Amino acid sequence: MNKKIILVFTLVLAAFLMMGAASAEGLFGFLGGDNSSSSNDDNTFVVGFSEFPPFGYKDAHGDYIGFDLDLAKEVAKRNNWTFKAQPIIDWESKEVELNANEMDCIWSEFTIDGREDQYTWSNPYFNNSQVIVVKSDSGIDSSYDLNGKVVEVQSESSAYNAIQNNKTLNESIAEVNQVGDYDTALMDLGSGVCDAVVMDYPSANYRITEKFNDHGFKILDEHVAHEKYGVAFKKGNDELKDQVQKTLDEMFKDGTVDRIAQNYTDYGIHEQLLHP
Numbered sequence: 304m305n306k307k308i309i310l311v312f313t314l315v316l317a318a319f320l321m322m323g324a325a326s327a328e329g330l331f332g333f334l335g336g337d338n339s340s341s342s343n344d345d346n347t348f349v350v351g352f353s354e355f356p357p358f359g360y361k362d363a364h365g366d367y368i369g370f371d372l373d374l375a376k377e378v379a380k381r382n383n384w385t386f387k388a389q390p391i392i393d394w395e396s397k398e399v400e401l402n403a404n405e406m407d408c409i410w411s412e413f414t415i416d417g418r419e420d421q422y423t424w425s426n427p428y429f430n431n432s433q434v435i436v437v438k439s440d441s442g443i444d445s446s447y448d449l450n451g452k453v454v455e456v457q458s459e460s461s462a463y464n465a466i467q468n469n470k471t472l473n474e475s476i477a478e479v480n481q482v483g484d485y486d487t488a489l490m491d492l493g494s495g496v497c498d499a500v501v502m503d504y505p506s507a508n509y510r511i512t513e514k515f516n517d518h519g520f521k522i523l524d525e526h527v528a529h530e531k532y533g534v535a536f537k538k539g540n541d542e543l544k545d546q547v548q549k550t551l552d553e554m555f556k557d558g559t560v561d562r563i564a565q566n567y568t569d570y571g572i573h574e575q576l577l578h579p
Contacts, residue, residue, distance in 0.1 A: 348384040350375045351406035353391045356509045357570045358412040370572050371410045373563045374428075378550045395459050398422075401537050408547070409535040412503060414461040416530045423540050425548050427531035428560075430575045432504040433465040435523040436511070438492060443499060446525060450475040452498035455488040457481065462501040465528035472527065485510060493518045501527055508570045531577065552579050 352359040352372060359369035367388040379386035389406050391397050397409055398421065414431070415424055437443040443452070449472065456462040458481040466473055473479075480497065482488050488500045489510060500507075504522070511520050534551075536544045554560045555578055564573040 346383070346385055347387055348375070348379040348382070349387045349389050349406045349408075351389050351391050351397060351400060351409045352411035353394050353397075355412040355503070355506055356513070357505055357567045357572065359388070359410075370564065370567050371412060373566070374551070374554070374560065375410050377554060377559060377563070378547055381550050381553070382546065394457075401535070404537070407536070407543060412506070413532055413535050414530045415533040416461065417464055418535070421538070422535035423538055423544050424536070425534035425544060425551065426579065427533050427577050428551065428555075429532040429572075430577050431530050431532055432575075433462050433501055433527040433530070434504045434507055435525070435527060436489070436492065436500045436502060436507050436520055437498065437523065439519040439521045441498065443523070445523060446472050446527070447475075449499055451477045453478045453480065453496075454499045454501055455480045455482050455491055455497040456501050457485050457488060458483060460502070461530055462503070462527075465530075466501055469527055486514070489515050489518070489520070492520065505567075505570045505572060505575075512569060555579050 350372065352367075352369075354360045355369075357369055358371040359367065362368050367390075372388055375388075376386050378384075391400065391406075391409070391411070400406055401409060401422075409422075412431075415427055435443075435446060435449070443449065454466065454476050456466065456479065460481075463479065463481060466476065466479055482491065485500070485502050485506060488497070488502070491497045492500050493515070504526075507522050511518075511522065534544075534547060536547075551560075560576065560578075561573065564576055567573070
């Protein structure tokens, strides 16, 4: 083979090898194969969330908004961080994604109760209630009327635990089914697949007001359980938690949290805030 051809071939091969190495490095970095604190640069605040209106969801313009995301955006702004909302497509994988450094925190209507040892938590900022949604003409007016009925909850939600921990309710219900999301559960309620849905009060209020207002649903007055929401960080990430907590405390103190909550008054957000 001509020496010039050999030289050209060698240079081309070397270039391909260098490109392959660079691609592999990028791939391993994306997968969390390095020792960085997140898969993004240090100036980017990556907030993992699932679409739980009114805490985090996509508006008509395709922008991510909601009470939790608005708080997170303000925290990022005050720390000169670049805010990035990262949807958690599979809610069951949230802890895996957080531990793989694909996000910096989970800020998404996330219940502390029962998960205290799984994450490093902020202080609780919201007092939530689990409520029962039924059809208005169902004849169900209290939890006692759920005897022998079928109830649906979202998979991996605290609503399921709330039912399990309520001995009277758990023993009277005929069946508790877990479904992918609350919209599915409410569609099942409307079609008669189930008799009731247990879910977070603000989410129930939002969906009945904005998405299912023609389905004749009602929220029962009694609450199945109370729980507190917090921001979850990777276990041991106290440095980031402390900085976010400091900023959030300042936002409570100067009235910013209350002003943001006023944007979601129709869904009962402001009344359930937990001030420091």
